[in-house]
Amino acid sequence: MRVIVQRARDASVTVDKKIVGQIQNGFMLLVGITHADTAEDAAYVADKIANLRVFEDESGKMNHSLLDVQGQVLSVSQFTLYGDCRKGRRPNFMEAAKPEHANTIYELFNNELREKGVHVETGSFGAMMDVQLVNVGPVTLIVESK
Known part of the structure; x- marks a missing residue:
């Protein structure tokens, strides 16, 4: 698994001009899955993301x-996270599940x-989506299971 984690003040995803998911204060996640990923990978990455200390404490340090x-x-x-752009001009998506x-x-x-205990909103799997967010910081990280 490969997940792009963006600390967000606000984020939303729209499908066919209708908001299907929306949050405030948290993470916007772009989630890529490869063919070898398992339930253990999902559990590992979820635990890592839930416990990442990237929110400021009262001193302004990322401790929460x-x-x-x-x-x-x-x-x-986001299957395109497994797009391989090393060869040619069109990405190869063979590693995407x-x-x-x-x-x-x-x-x-x-x-x-x-x-x-995390409130999770989602987009629509496989749909063409419009994603908007206000990335705070900006803080953007990549979390991978392997």
């Missing part, structure tokens, strides 16, 4: 986690976050 600040998550499936497997792992990942 998503759980500490009761932050929310907007999770959007097939939709059936990707959706299963994606749902497991979101459920792992929910089980930790």
Whole structure:
């Protein structure tokens, strides 16, 4: 798994001009799944993200986690995170999981976050989506399972 984590003041995802997911104060996640990812990968990445200490404490230091600040998550499936651009001009997506497997792992990942007490909103798997966010900091990290 490969997840782009962006600390967000506000974030939303729209499908067919309708907002399907929206959060305030938390993480905007772009979630990539590869064919070898398992439930264990989903659990590992969810735990890592829920406990990342990237929110400021009273001294302005990044000491608080998503759980500490009761932050929310907007999770959007993003197969293009496994696009290989090293050769030619068109990305190769051979490392991206097939939709059936990707959706299963994606749902497991979101459920792992929910089980930790995180409010999770999502986009629509496989749909063409418009994503908006206000990235605070900006803070942007990559979390991978392997």
